[in-house]
Every structure is written in structure tokens, then in C-alpha cells.
Amino acid sequence: MDVLYYAHPMCTYGTIAEQFELQSIRSQFQRARIVNPARYEGHPEKLRDTVGFCLRLVEKSDVVVFSRLMGKVTAGVGKEVNHAIRLGRPVFELVGGRLKKRRSTTKYISRAATIRLYRRWRRRL
Numbered sequence: 001m002d003v004l005y006y007a008h009p010m011c012t013y014g015t016i017a018e019q020f021e022l023q024s025i026r027s028q029f030q031r032a033r034i035v036n037p038a039r040y041e042g043h044p045e046k047l048r049d050t051v052g053f054c055l056r057l058v059e060k061s062d063v064v065v066f067s068r069l070m071g072k073v074t075a076g077v078g079k080e081v082n083h084a085i086r087l088g089r090p091v092f093e094l095v096g097g098r099l100k101k102r103r104s105t106t107k108y109i110s111r112a113a114t115i116r117l118y119r120r121w122r123r124r125l
Helices: 016-028 044-048 050-059 075-086 111-124
Strands: 003-007 033-035 063-066 091-095 098-102
Touching: 003 016, 003 050, 003 075, 016 033, 016 091, 016 098, 044 050, 050 075, 063 075, 075 091, 075 111
Parallel strands: 003 033, 003 063, 063 091
Antiparallel strands: 091 098
16 A cells, blocks of 8 residues: 655645545545645644655655645645655646646745735635
């Protein structure tokens, strides 16, 4: 059984969007154990070093699936994806419920731009 890391924007944690994406992932990776960083909210190590903690989860995973927010790869997701690619892990982007294999590193927006995007996304809800 593969361990799959689900890289997605923090503002989608606990939302219907996250549920939809998890359903899509489960339908295509039926035997995988999904590591969802949202489940580690409040974890002492994650509170101390969010990105480092998530990168260590990526290192323990066999495959990474990621999603964008409003067409953008957010800062944390971009770091996780690029780390996985550098480690030689298979990486897939979830696009409209389908998986698209990614072979090269991806460009992503800055942390400040990510925060602004989160605010825009929340206003749309």
C-alpha cells in the first residue's frame, strides 16, 4: 500500500472543496493511505515549523497529489511539490477531478501573495 501525501492550500482544510478532492484521490488511489496535513492542525511540531513538518511528511510518502487555488500554486504547496520532485517521488496535479502527472518543478506564488489569495478566496464563499 502506497502512502500518498495530499498537498493543498490551508484555506481549503475542512471544506467541501477538500472533501471533493479527497473523493477524487480515493477513487484513483484506492489502496493508498492518504496523509492529509489538515489532520495535523495543532500538532506541536507543525506549530513550530509548518513547512519543515510538511516536507518531512512528503519525505515519508511514496506519491504526492496536489491542487491549486484559483489557478495558482500556493507557497506551501509549491514547496511540497518541488521537494517531492527533487526526491524522485511521483507527483500528480488534481485538475477537475482528474490526475495529471507532473515531471518538473512548478512555479508558485510567494507567501504574501498566498495570504492575499486566501482572503480573496474566502470572500468568494
